[in-house]
Amino acid sequence: MKLCVNCDNPLEDESLYCNKCGDKQESSGTSEDTSENVINELPQDELPQDDLPKRKLLTPRTIIYGVALILFLAISAITVYFNTPEQKAKATIDNYLNALQHGEYVGGFKSGSFEDYANVLDYKYVNTRHGMSYDGKDILTFDLDSYNESEERFSSDLEEYLQKMKDLYLNDKNYTLIESNSEKLVIRDNKVGHSFSFLYDLQVTNELGSPIYKKVIFDVDNFSGEYKISYYFDK
Structure with missing residues (x-):
């Protein structure tokens, strides 16, 4: 049942005109449309499960592939970074100073003849002063x-x-x-390769065995085929 839009006279749902005042009635639509409208007006959490939007779930295989891809990219980036000419040259100095700290042989790190510090207590890379490439x-x-x-x-x-x-x-x-x-x-x-100049902070001992701090510039090149320290001097 419904009421007339003009005089509130009770009418059947299918009535198009009021049998009392004769006013035309609005169409009520089909029950299917009505139920559809009701469903559309319901909050998402009150919808029947069959009417909820379908969501794609991540499978374990997808998660594993995603993690593997991230790890691969990270390892690739790290590998590229530590294999640049600058990083290889810097590693030569780090290995040289580490060998001095432990009293090991350091001749393989040098291409020039210069005296080594008697006792290196600590060291720290500060910056790369310059780098150059040579094509002969x-x-x-x-x-x-x-x-x-x-x-x-x-x-x-x-x-x-x-x-x-x-x-x-x-x-x-x-x-x-x-x-x-x-x-x-x-x-x-005729030189072919790369040369770099690095600034380091060093803590060494003087003649009396007392700790002192120095700023040291190391020159490194790979003109012989592998990176070697050609010289260093206190700044």
């Missing part, structure tokens, strides 16, 4: 212009300057003479 094709030219720019105060004239540069570079197997005359010296840099 760099050309070094020394002439009047370079003499005027940098070496005038160390040499009395151009001839002395060129001779100093020749003595400095041509005693090193990494350099090859291309041209030499009274006005110019041209040398090829």
